[in-house]
């Protein structure tokens with residue numbers, strides 16, 4: 001299937017699904033009760049993807065949307081900061097539904113990103129003006145999300161049907177053209193490919209609690225196929241690099257949200273590490289990320305609270321791995337190992353694309369700087385800016401390899417008899 005037809009296919013799937021009302025709030029459920037996706041506002045049709053995201057807000061919010069829907073053009077003409085500075089301070093109280101709040105979070109987040117980075121890394125701002133900071137803060141509080149552009153905005157809530165053929169497009173575009181659009185769309189495809197795995201998780205837990213070896217084996221088979229499809233979807237990847245104001249040398253002191261609090265705040269920027277998918281699969285298979293736990297658990301604070309809750313509740317269920325070991329069933333053993341293998345393959349492929357799109361270009365950029373005799377200070381900062389982003393100081397590659405190696409630890413011991 002070509003990338004175009006894949007995205008078109010996705011359009012068809014998204015377009016033919018029924019709308020169900022998703023009012024996001026913390027899932028109020030006892031994890032020992034029946035595990036069911038609905039409780040976490042995760043749908044059997046679209047998984048973590050927001051159903052039918054809105055493309056417009058009530059007319060009162062036109063000043064926001066007039067800017068948010070033209071970000072690439074406004075950044076290109078360098079008018080964005082002055083437009084935002086002239087924007088009226090609007091109250092967030094007329095936003096009523098979950099989908100309105102999600103669109104507001106997406107629009108204000110993308111505007112904030114563009115405002116901060118309009119002039120590139122050398123001329124960032126220290127203060128986000130109150131007419132943007134205050135409503136953005138309020139909307140974030142209501143959703144239980146941080147006030148920064150996150151995966152749940154860029155990917156989960158940022159799709160629409162472009163035309164009757166059901167091609168897909170972004171609701172809010174950022175500067176970065178087709179490659180950034182490609183990244184968001186492919187990550188959406190990965191979310192979509194994971195839906196069969198998500199649907200199988202309740203079946204696994206039901207099977208484990210009733211001792212239904214066969215049902216668990218079948219569900220794990222579906223999960224392994226789904227992880228394989230996630231890796232295939234990744235192969236359509238172009239490039240993305242979202243900038244942040246945490247662990248970022250261009251903004252060593254974070255950003256002041258004017259009218260919110262006087263001290264600067266630090267947040268990590270959008271990353272697919274904020275997707276709930278891999279976190280769910282890790283918890284299901286019993287994979288522990290001791291060494292890198294701080295970064296990955298911080299990423300959970302960048303997810304919709306109900307999705308974060310789902311991950312926590314999966315971790316509290318009886319251990320699937322123990323169940324598989326206790327059953328001594330060859331087929332069940334094999335399919336468990338297959339799931340782990342598929343997850344390692346996904347992480348290997350991911351390491352591959354990160355090397356292609358980040359590590360190699362960063363090394364090239366450093367080389368160019370040396371050649372141009374750029375100031376020593378800048379040369380020193382280059383690997384921090386590109387390669388050590390966000391992962392708590394360790395290089396991205398060693399971080400990702402450790403996460404991959406920790407995945408291997410859950411392989412079941414091979415039976416020598």
Ligand code: HEM
Nearest residue numbers: 187190238239240271272273275278354357389390396403
């Ligand atoms: C060009 C494409 C991609 C690039 C350049 C990229 C880059 C990165 C980077 C730099 C990290 C380290 C943590 C951070 O700084 O945020 C990371 C982590 C991660 N990324 Fe990606 N990523 C890409 C595509 C994807 C896709 C499509 C997914 C699928 C959902 C994904 C899922 C993850 C996950 C789950 C982690 C956490 C580490 C792990 O669990 O293995 N990434 N990515």
